[in-house]
Amino acid sequence: MSLLAPAARAGPSRSTATTAAAAVVLGRSGAVVPRRHSSTRPVPGTPSQPGYFQKKDPNEKLRRKIPTFKQLQRLPASQMVHELFNGNTVGSLESLPLKSNVARTPSSLYQIRKFEMNRPDPLNVYGAPRNLKYEYTVLTKPYNVVREITQEALRFVSHSKGTPSLDSRVVLTGRAGSGKSVLLLQIVECTIQDGWVVIYIPRAVNLVNSTTPYVYNIRTQTYQQPSYSFQILQRMLTVNGGALSKIQLSEDLVLERQTVRAGTPLSAVIEIAIAEKERSIGQSPAILEAVMKSLEVQTQYPVLLAVDDFQALYGKTAYRDPHFDAIRSYHLSIPRMIMEYASGRRNFARGAVFGALSLSQSNYPLPLELRDALQLQELDAYPVSPYLKRSKDMLAYTEGLRKLEVPAKLSMQEALAVFEIWKKRMAIGKDNSFYDEIFLSKYTESGGNARDFIWKGLLSTTDL
Numbered sequence: 001m002s003l004l005a006p007a008a009r010a011g012p013s014r015s016t017a018t019t020a021a022a023a024v025v026l027g028r029s030g031a032v033v034p035r036r037h038s039s040t041r042p043v044p045g046t047p048s049q050p051g052y053f054q055k056k057d058p059n060e061k062l063r064r065k066i067p068t069f070k071q072l073q074r075l076p077a078s079q080m081v082h083e084l085f086n087g088n089t090v091g092s093l094e095s096l097p098l099k100s101n102v103a104r105t106p107s108s109l110y111q112i113r114k115f116e117m118n119r120p121d122p123l124n125v126y127g128a129p130r131n132l133k134y135e136y137t138v139l140t141k142p143y144n145v146v147r148e149i150t151q152e153a154l155r156f157v158s159h160s161k162g163t164p165s166l167d168s169r170v171v172l173t174g175r176a177g178s179g180k181s182v183l184l185l186q187i188v189e190c191t192i193q194d195g196w197v198v199i200y201i202p203r204a205v206n207l208v209n210s211t212t213p214y215v216y217n218i219r220t221q222t223y224q225q226p227s228y229s230f231q232i233l234q235r236m237l238t239v240n241g242g243a244l245s246k247i248q249l250s251e252d253l254v255l256e257r258q259t260v261r262a263g264t265p266l267s268a269v270i271e272i273a274i275a276e277k278e279r280s281i282g283q284s285p286a287i288l289e290a291v292m293k294s295l296e297v298q299t300q301y302p303v304l305l306a307v308d309d310f311q312a313l314y315g316k317t318a319y320r321d322p323h324f325d326a327i328r329s330y331h332l333s334i335p336r337m338i339m340e341y342a343s344g345r346r347n348f349a350r351g352a353v354f355g356a357l358s359l360s361q362s363n364y365p366l367p368l369e370l371r372d373a374l375q376l377q378e379l380d381a382y383p384v385s386p387y388l389k390r391s392k393d394m395l396a397y398t399e400g401l402r403k404l405e406v407p408a409k410l411s412m413q414e415a416l417a418v419f420e421i422w423k424k425r426m427a428i429g430k431d432n433s434f435y436d437e438i439f440l441s442k443y444t445e446s447g448g449n450a451r452d453f454i455w456k457g458l459l460s461t462t463d464l
Helices: 014-022 130-139 148-162 180-193 226-239 266-275 277-297 310-314 333-343 368-374 392-396 412-424 435-446 450-458
Strands: 024-026 032-034 112-114 143-145 169-173 197-201 215-217 222-224 303-308 351-356 402-405
Touching (some): 130 450, 148 180, 148 402, 266 277, 277 333, 303 333, 310 333, 333 351, 368 392, 412 450
Parallel strands (some): 169 402, 303 351
Antiparallel strands (some): 024 032
């Protein structure tokens, strides 16, 4: 027998067995209990426990907190039977709808207006940005105020009605919470009333955050997004059905089982995709491309392309290729199309392109290329070195962009109109409230910032 045989036998060694025997004791019942489990824990309430000195007063009144965005989810209609959820019973605020011809007049300045929620309305069909969605949920109706920057933007849109979109490529800039999304929504509402063909994307983040399916197309060498393309077509037809029925397809469109001839109304082309949804979703990118090319060459209607969260298109995406490398935004079909219109590589014969920055999107901050093109050094959260590398491809998609800066704070008249909305909707205030003191204190605390004035000022105070 080998001398190594005893060492190779299975089971504990003599030293291990001796240590294990010393580590056990006999309990009262005669059972073997490990010594390391026989120690008693401290009695609850002794000073050795964490939090012993923290005592809660049962009569302590907790500060009222405003619900977070995640808590403000829309309830089902069956649970919204209480009169509190009825917008006609919560306060009384008589205001006229936002009309484009009235909003441009000096008499409408600082006036309260509301967006019409009819079925073809862009706000009802395209949706709203995330922050505005929850604000209008609390407010129960989509109210807004005609500001000085509103009239300035509407005058610019009126001048660009008869010119190519190459001359009207604007990005709304400004501090976070200054009202860029509301201004873009006002532009969208007024242009649809003036007879424009409006394409509105309120959440461009969803184009790059990998929440929609994508597939590689060998012919175009881009990653197409069929589901989102189908949604854009469906919403375009709902909002612009009358205008699209009078615009014809500029060239033949070859689909899987049929060929749509040139001269077919665009409304009929989109209806082909909607009629056979299960089969035509994969062909939606090709149909969307044909519709956009037809809108480029026609001169009967001006076209507005409005995109919120505009800076997300110029940053990194969450999409990955088969090698798990990050996909650039200009390799995705819809972001590439938007950036081509923004850079002037493609343009409408009549129309404009508007974008709005959303600096509250921490996952998609302002890219360096867009910052340099629009000269937004004052919006830097930290010092930026001039030696940081810029992407030449991204810089090419920023050429010719102009900025329209939204004021960082509300004027006194504009803030007073915003305060009047929440006051008359009974969201703030009570009997014998000192409204003048409340308004001036919250306006001063927020520094005039529109979002902070509402969420951190009016809705978060305990003085009301």
